[in-house]
Amino acid sequence: MSEDSEKEDYSDRTISDEDESDEDMFMKFVSEDLHRCALLTADSFGDPFFPRTTQILLEYQLGRWVPRLREPRDLYGVSSSGPLSPTRWPYHCEVIDEKVQHIDWTPSCPEPVYIPTGLETEPLYPDSKEATVVYLAEDAYKEPCFVYSRVGGNRTPLKQPVDYRDNTLMFEARFESGNLQKVVKVAEYEYQLTVRPDLFTNKHTQWYYFQVTNMRAGIVYRFTIVNFTKPASLYSRGMRPLFYSEKEAKAHHIGWQRIGDQIKYYRNNPGQDGQHYFSLTWTFQFPHNKDTCYFAHCYPYTYTNLQEYLSGINNDPVRSKFCKIRVLCHTLARNMVYILTITTPLKNSDSRKRKAVILTARVHPGETNSSWIMKGFLDYILGHSSDAQLLRDTFIFKVVPMLNPDGVIVGNYRCSLAGRDLNRNYTSLLKESFPSVWYTRNMVHRLMEKREVILYCDLHGHSRKENIFMYGCDGSDRSKTLYLQQRIFPLMLSKNCPDKFSFSACKFNVQKSKEGTGRVVMWKMGIRNSFTMEATFCGSTLGNKRGTHFSTKDLESMGYHFCDSLLDYCDPDRTKYYRCLKELEEMERHITLEKVFEDSDTPVIDITLDVESRELTFLLR
Known part of the structure; x- marks a missing residue:
């Protein structure tokens, strides 16, 4: 095939402008719903009482035709019997x-x-x-x-x-x-x-x-x-x-x-x-x-590694029941961006009661440590433990494990094949240039119309700081309650993982240069707990791990600690929640006093009374 004809072939298969869905319905490799028994579609059956449709299958059982709905077409790009989607x-x-x-x-x-x-x-x-x-x-x-x-x-x-x-x-x-x-x-x-x-x-x-x-x-x-x-x-x-x-x-x-x-x-x-x-x-x-x-530079985790991992889930008769793998969209190079929906199969009565949690990773392809954390999360949430089952019963997880497959494939550090940082383009309307972040934002928007999203977390790697920490968004201009609440989950994470996660390294602000990031865009869309989790390329300065490098198992363990902290955060017994809230109030009080001391010669008793008065005003907003 000539280069010109290949170009023409590519252009014919680009994502349609009219496709506004959160999951691209195109799939190159589809496992057909085949049955060895006699099977017809209603469209090919001559009975005028059956509607003409290919969505009803007719199976011959015990001497009569029994209609049933066709199973939803699997959009996952790896069939149970076929090869992986070629890179x-x-x-x-x-x-x-x-x-x-x-x-x-x-x-x-x-x-x-x-x-x-x-x-x-x-x-x-x-x-x-x-x-x-x-x-x-x-x-x-x-x-x-x-x-x-x-x-x-x-x-x-x-x-x-x-x-x-x-x-x-x-x-x-x-x-x-x-x-x-x-x-x-x-x-x-x-x-x-x-x-x-x-x-x-x-x-x-x-x-x-x-x-x-x-x-x-x-x-x-x-x-x-x-x-x-x-x-x-x-x-x-x-x-x-x-x-x-x-x-x-x-x-x-x-x-x-x-x-x-x-x-x-x-x-x-x-x-x-x-x-x-x-x-x-x-x-x-x-x-x-x-x-x-x-x-x-860091432990490699390739697009092929991800596809092989997802293929294992897809072919597992147990995990595939509560983990549905779809294609969110295609990249500029026509590689697949996968989205996983993880939850216990819903009953109609509680379909809207379950809250949602969103995790994404590898928007920056060189930050491979984020994929190892993602793998640890998926290993745990798809496991057999009672806590994993409880999480699947309680939440709907939407997971995009690799936002930038093209960059991962070619060995980029930060950009997609558009030559741009995808994590500065969540506000962009250019769907064709930045498909993975456009479709992710669209998916979140549609999800929020149906249910509450209690947490969004984008996994990253950090090249200049040790430990693992989070960036959040500053809610101080809204209310003190929101200001403190968005710090509770990171604080819980630091308590569950004291030798890896540093709460003191966490920052909560919205810089002008970060307004196009997933964290800030999701926060402005209304997700109160919107975080970037940063994992060092090096290791820890905390506890028994001080002065050592993180292994892949250390990174994977953060996936478990994330799940553990999520259970603590949503525990009906609010003891841990309010304990963390009280601790944060004390931290904020000390920070406020230190700032006032630095800027004032007023007697200590007057400063304390003034701080208490301002705290009361903040709470009454």
Whole structure:
């Protein structure tokens, strides 16, 4: 098929402007409702007393035809017997055929952060014609904007940047979520790396994930990534890169682990545009000769990982009864954005009584830690425990586990294929440019017409702060009651998870630059508890986990703690709720007194009386 015909084929299948539903009814792979018994539709049955419709099925039972309604068509993109929905790439992206897979593994002991010795070097690499380019991905700059997609990306033969010669390391990142633009060999065992900006932008260089082969064990190699743009980084606070060895996985069942010595994050030479960039350097000895290894900024979680996880739910006869998987919409590249509805099957009598909870994740593709929290949440809420059953009986959960599949697939850090941050475009009316956030907002709007939404939470990762914390919205201009109530859930979460979640790091305000975020838009739509949950890329400064990195199990456990806190928040026994409310009132009182003390020379007794008077006025609003 020619490129022109492929473009035409793509344009014919774009999302219709007239489709205003919250769930896109199109599905490429549909499992047909087939029965081995004699089965007819009323449309094909000659009896004039039956209406002409394909929605009534007629089964021949005990000598007569028995009508029943056809089951709703499953919109999920993976049939029980068919393949996963193929991943679509921008047409110019080179993609290797090899499928990259990693095992799940948790270290037996928490992995400590790196403690600087003061002897770390800061390599600077002036341009040199003598340096050898050993890897170069040129495909990222072939188009100024997204044009169209196809399965497998570029169909021309892949270029091999360097042959297996001498002891030169071989690099590769042309796989799902991979990111590496260029590698230069600057010394026998030293490599200068450049990561690719988000596609169709010239910024957002933070995420890296690449493969290394042809190494020698026991040799000290140095890797330096030279084009980060953020002045502050958790690498300056002890965060280590992640490493994965296929030989270690096969022989010892060891997965992703924190590694590296002489780790340093520093400002380097100005770039060609005069902008200062920042470098991350580390040294490392590979454990095996001729291994296949990977380095990454955070634990990878790809679109294929998500599809395989959802396929497991779809094929499970128990979980699929209370977890319905649909396609919310399609991305610019025609990848599917899934939405899960999780609840005990409703009876007509309580269909509107159940309140709703909304969770979303991966609007920023490089924030993979959010997917691990989402996985932990789904593992728990779909589990067999009595608390999980109670949550499903009490609430309707609407879950969008991956808002930006295109960005995840191509290895972006922040943007979609529109070259824009989706989490600044929840107010946009451009459905075709930002379909996933448009349809999410529309879904929430329609849901709120039917029932109360008690909580919205968008899961993220944070590159500069430790621990896990939340951003909320400031309700101080409404009433003191609302001002305190929106802080109760985060406080409960900190009590249920004291070694990971920091309430003191939570902030509750609405900045002008954040008005297009999901958190602020949902709050303005009327969801009182509207949060962004931020998970560090590094680890904890709290309790027994102080000074250690988070593992995938740590991140997954936050999904359980989220559910546990939700039960506490909605417990008919309001003891915990009012205890937290009282604690927040005391916190607010102390903060108010401290502010007044800083700005006034008035005697303490007068200040206290004035604060109490203002609190009473606030409560009477």
